[in-house]
Amino acid sequence: MASLLRQIVAGPRARHPEAGLDLCYVTDNSKIIATSGPSSSYPQRYYRNPTESLVKFLDYKHGDKWSIWEFRAEGTGYPDSEVYNRIRHYPWPDHHPPPFALIPNIMASMRDWLKGPDAEKGRVVVVHCKAGKGRSGSIATSYLISEEGWSVEDAMLRFTERRMRSGFGAGISIPSQIRWVGYVDWWAKHGNTYVERKIEIREVHVWGLRSGVKVAIEGFVEEGKVIKTFHTFTRHERTLMDGPVADQTESSLDTPTTSENSTPLQQTKREPMPYESSPTSSSTSINQVEISNDSGAAAALFRPTVPIILPTSDVNVDIERRNKAKYGLTMVTSVAHVWFNAFFESQYSLQRSTAPPEATSSATQPQILDPTNPPSSGVFSIHWDAMDGLRGSSRKGTRAIDRLSVVWSAVAISPSAAATKEGELPKIITQPKPGANISDTGAAERDNSSLLSPLDPPNIKKLGLRSETPKSQDLSRSSSPVSSDNLDHKDHDSEKGVKVHGPDGHDFASQPNDKDTNDETEVAEVVEGKEAASVDDLPVSTQSIPGQIKAISENG
Structure with missing residues (x-):
């Protein structure tokens, strides 16, 4: 039953075939993993990744060479001790772009973990928010752009291919988050400087x-x-x-x-x-x-x-x-x-x-x-x-x-x-230099x-x-x-x-014509009694990333 609920909650997002968890490897060299937010409490653990299951998989595949970057302003969902305190907190609210002042420290801390002076071979970064889509995708693509030299279009297309099921829309679909990825591209090309x-x-x-x-x-x-x-x-x-x-x-x-x-x-x-x-x-x-x-x-x-x-x-x-x-x-x-x-x-x-x-x-x-x-x-x-x-x-x-x-x-x-x-x-x-001491902003209060x-x-x-x-x-x-005097008049x-x-x-x-992919609004809310779901709610957009970027820019 719990496995079925997790499949329903994952919805348009791809699940890892070996782990049976809602996660994906964004890059071929296994350096970046994107996952939905794990949970250690009931009833969330019935339909989300149980924290211990995620930790067990990461330990099996990567030993002690993994670390988590989380972005949930609504609360992490588990104590740091359950992930060996290998976690960095940079939270901001759901469905929104990050405060840009966080980007230099996030990029530098991920860079140092993967390829810094003290980095060990085989390390991986695990990013998660609530659904592991909008906020996680913004950071994963930003890293590929700023640290690996990818183009905006290639980075966003890669995240969509790895994170989403075929035909279920883009990985990053919110216009303001897409705008922020473009800001990162400019920032990376102009000395990693922000005022x-x-x-x-x-x-x-x-x-x-x-x-x-x-x-x-x-x-x-x-x-x-x-x-x-x-x-x-x-x-x-x-x-x-x-x-x-x-x-x-x-x-x-x-x-x-x-x-x-x-x-x-x-x-x-x-x-x-x-x-x-x-x-x-x-x-x-x-x-x-x-x-x-x-x-x-x-x-x-x-x-x-x-x-x-x-x-x-x-x-x-x-x-x-x-x-x-x-x-x-x-x-x-x-x-x-x-x-x-x-x-x-x-x-x-x-x-x-x-x-x-x-x-x-x-x-x-x-x-x-x-x-x-x-x-x-x-x-x-x-x-x-x-x-x-x-x-x-x-x-x-x-x-x-x-x-x-x-x-x-x-x-x-x-x-x-x-x-x-x-x-x-x-x-x-x-951006902090390699090996510099980089602090995070601390976890948001749980159950906010x-x-x-x-x-x-x-x-x-x-x-x-x-x-x-x-x-x-x-x-x-x-x-x-x-x-x-005329405000009581009903608009047409x-x-x-x-x-x-x-x-x-x-x-x-649900609206019969609403086929958009919500950033992190999950079918899980059926369990929490917040929102009804039906087949019509599932997104079917097949628009490509470059096409989506062009469409947004043409509209303003």
């Missing part, structure tokens, strides 16, 4: 805004273990526009920048990221966006009344749409978000001529700026279809917006102020029920009915392009494609 800065969100521009949409800015805290909502825009911070937001955008971009190495944003031209066929952000394309013809859609400018300061360069824009229902309830019909890193987006935001001044009018060449002195401001843009969906899938419910752009700037800190504050940003982070934001609960995203409160009513109405598409949920968020029935 962590505090980021201020100056404005958010939205095209095709529907009624009842909430826009919030989020970021990482507690070394990436927690996602915190730093600001949710209210109606007083919104300005509706009759046409494209060109004038407002240009006025905001005229603000003087704070770095000698910056260029006025209205002059910036974005170079494609390595994984893109077209840019995802540019100040020139912002003014060319047309408003949707959908009834009630509008263009809007959100400008905060108080500064929005994020502690790192990792920025998340969260979108939620609510429609008023009866009896004090609201229907959540849209959930989407997008992560970007201001450091990497800024590195591709400028083109500078390398030719003499007299030749600049005839030909120019893109020049990558000094990674240690990045531009101090920029604009990130994305289309609705390219944003991350619900719980790691592409499902977002009904359309809430057409496109958004985020105007950001790095927070300037004077040398005198930085000298009086130990560890004050900006901070240049380089508030997976996304313990500092600002409740922050669990899901579609369906919720209780309406005066605060949520004001926030959701803040983005409405119609007056308050308000419930189209929305799943039916029970009071605990479980699904009564």
